Amino acid sequence: MFYGYILTDGVSLNFVFSRLPRPTHYDLYAPDFSRHSIQGHFRIAGLDPGRRDIVTTAGGVGDGIYPTRQVSTAEYRSISGVTKRQQHLENLKNTTMITELDGNIVPFSTFESNLPTLKTTSPEVLQESIRVRLSTLNQSLDFYDIRQSRNRIKAFQGQQRAIATTTNIALNGGKKFRHDRPASKRNQKLRKNRKAKRRRLRQQRQQAIKDKYDLVVEQLVVVNRQIKLMDDALLNLARLNSLISVESVDLGILHANSSQAQRTWTETLRQQLTDQKIELQASYLAEVGGSKMKQWKKNRHGSNDTTATALPLVAFGAGMISTNHNHIHGYPVGSTNLIRNHMLQRQRRALCIVGHTNEYLTSQICSLCESRMPNAVIDGQQVYALKSCPTCHRTINRDKNASSNMYKIMATSVDGLGRPLSLSRTM
Ligand SMILES: [Zn+2]
Numbered sequence: 001m002f003y004g005y006i007l008t009d010g011v012s013l014n015f016v017f018s019r020l021p022r023p024t025h026y027d028l029y030a031p032d033f034s035r036h037s038i039q040g041h042f043r044i045a046g047l048d049p050g051r052r053d054i055v056t057t058a059g060g061v062g063d064g065i066y067p068t069r070q071v072s073t074a075e076y077r078s079i080s081g082v083t084k085r086q087q088h089l090e091n092l093k094n095t096t097m098i099t100e101l102d103g104n105i106v107p108f109s110t111f112e113s114n115l116p117t118l119k120t121t122s123p124e125v126l127q128e129s130i131r132v133r134l135s136t137l138n139q140s141l142d143f144y145d146i147r148q149s150r151n152r153i154k155a156f157q158g159q160q161r162a163i164a165t166t167t168n169i170a171l172n173g174g175k176k177f178r179h180d181r182p183a184s185k186r187n188q189k190l191r192k193n194r195k196a197k198r199r200r201l202r203q204q205r206q207q208a209i210k211d212k213y214d215l216v217v218e219q220l221v222v223v224n225r226q227i228k229l230m231d232d233a234l235l236n237l238a239r240l241n242s243l244i245s246v247e248s249v250d251l252g253i254l255h256a257n258s259s260q261a262q263r264t265w266t267e268t269l270r271q272q273l274t275d276q277k278i279e280l281q282a283s284y285l286a287e288v289g290g291s292k293m294k295q296w297k298k299n300r301h302g303s304n305d306t307t308a309t310a311l312p313l314v315a316f317g318a319g320m321i322s323t324n325h326n327h328i329h330g331y332p333v334g335s336t337n338l339i340r341n342h343m344l345q346r347q348r349r350a351l352c353i354v355g356h357t358n359e360y361l362t363s364q365i366c367s368l369c370e371s372r373m374p375n376a377v378i379d380g381q382q383v384y385a386l387k388s389c390p391t392c393h394r395t396i397n398r399d400k401n402a403s404s405n406m407y408k409i410m411a412t413s414v415d416g417l418g419r420p421l422s423l424s425r426t427m
Contacts, residue, residue: 030315030357030413042313042353044414046407047170048362048399049317049336052385057170057314058403068400069177071166076335080162085155098139108143111136163335163342170339171312171352206287213280220273223266230263311352315410316340317402318356355413357406361423367404368392370422 007014046058054076059067077083093109100106115136116129133140168174183191237259343354366373366389376386376395388395409419 028353028355029318030355030410031418033313033355033410033414034416041310043310044313044315044407044410045171046315046357046403046405046410047317048359048403048406049339050399053399054166054335055170055339056397056399056403058400058407067173068403069169069173070399071169071176076162076166079165080155080158082155082158085151085158089151093143096143098142100139101136108139111139159338163338166339167342167346171314171343202287206284209280209284209287213277213284216273216277216280220270220277223270223273227263227266227270230259230266234259234263311350313353313355313410313414314343315357315406316343316354317359317362317406355410357409358419359402359406360425362405362409363387363398363402365405365422366392366396367401367408370420373401 003016003018005016007016043059048056048058050056050073053070053072055071057069059069090109093112094107096108097105098108098111100111116125116132118126118129120126120129165174169176340354343352346352347354364372364387366387369389369391371389371391373387373389373396375382375384376388377383378386385398386395387398387401405423409423412418412420
């Protein structure tokens with residue numbers, strides 16, 4: 001590592017180290033691929049590195065459902081944990097009190113914002129800035145101690161994680177699009193709570209039916225007893241009628257008739273109660289039997305196909321190379337180059353192939369009907385992120401369309417047909 005010499009100008013010392021050369025890689029382009037080298041061994045994915053989304057991948061083109069996968073800038077930041085880390089640091093700065101040189105006790109954030117700027121062309125101002133910084137070095141070092149170093153290494157790990165995760169999502173759907181993935185801890189908890197709530201409600205419903213059932217059965221017992229009493233009374237009345245004299249027969253029969261009517265009415269009531277009982281039994285059984293909902297799960301759009309074992313051949317949009325951290329149309333370009341470098345690393349480990357593809361016109365031309373699309377207009381306002389096709393009358397996400405076109409270009413190149421005419425400069 002040590003190159004063998006030390007340079008000095010009399011004041012400072014320079015130890016000269018050498019660095020290992022970077023492993024060479026070849027940038028492959030879409031025309032480099034041919035059918036017999038690709039067929040059966042690779043599956044093509046079009047990838048549009050992003051403006052608003054870091055990457056958008058399309059696994060095909062067509063008017064049906066084709067899988068596209070996206071990682072937004074917000075998602076990328078969330079994976080790397082940078083937002084939370086920034087918030088935490090901000091909190092820490094606001095709550096850490098330090099003593100300034102003149103004895104005032106202020107939050108560290110105030111102290112830091114009061115430091116004179118280093119971004120200046122004037123040597124005097126710069127000198128003064130450095131002097132102030134050096135004189136308050138102790139305060140700064142008290143805050144930026146070993147904890148901050150730990151946080152910095154965590155941040156670095158987070159960035160690496162974000163890059164790898166994004167690449168996974170782009171190549172095969174990753175965890176994000178795996179529908180059999182285990183739920184997160186939070187989701188597990190929520191699911192448990194929902195389950196408990198459902199059980200509670202179900203028990204309440206069952207209890208209500210049971211109460212009603214008990215009431216009906218009780219009434220039924222009473223009615224049955226009444227019917228029995230009336231039967232006995234009718235029997236007695238008939239006996240009596242046969243015993244008493246002819247003059248009073250009318251009276252006796254009258255009694256019997258009214259009793260008969262009463263009995264019929266009670267009989268009807270019993271029938272009603274019995275029906276109700278059977279109905280309640282049925283609904284109770286239905287409740288106990290559980291949900292009638294269909295037990296199937298919809299396939300997630302863009303789920304990774306677990307049967308596909310072929311290596312991904314990524315048609316990587318080459319327009320954004322080395323334009324990292326610039327702003328286009330007000331959106332940060334995201335970490336496209338980091339993703340590309342990571343993919344190239346994977347290519348060296350034979351895990352994928354990156355085929356650079358010219359982005360020319362890919363977001364302008366409809367991936368289905370090849371007509372040129374203007375920006376979509378919503379409420380009289382042009383929307384940059386959406387395109388509307390005048391021929392097939394649909395509004396599509398600009399990046400999704402671009403990645404579909406990227407797929408198309410790679411697919412036709414592999415078939416030996418070259419770039420589609422509609423996406424070529426000759427048009
Ligand atoms: Zn169209």
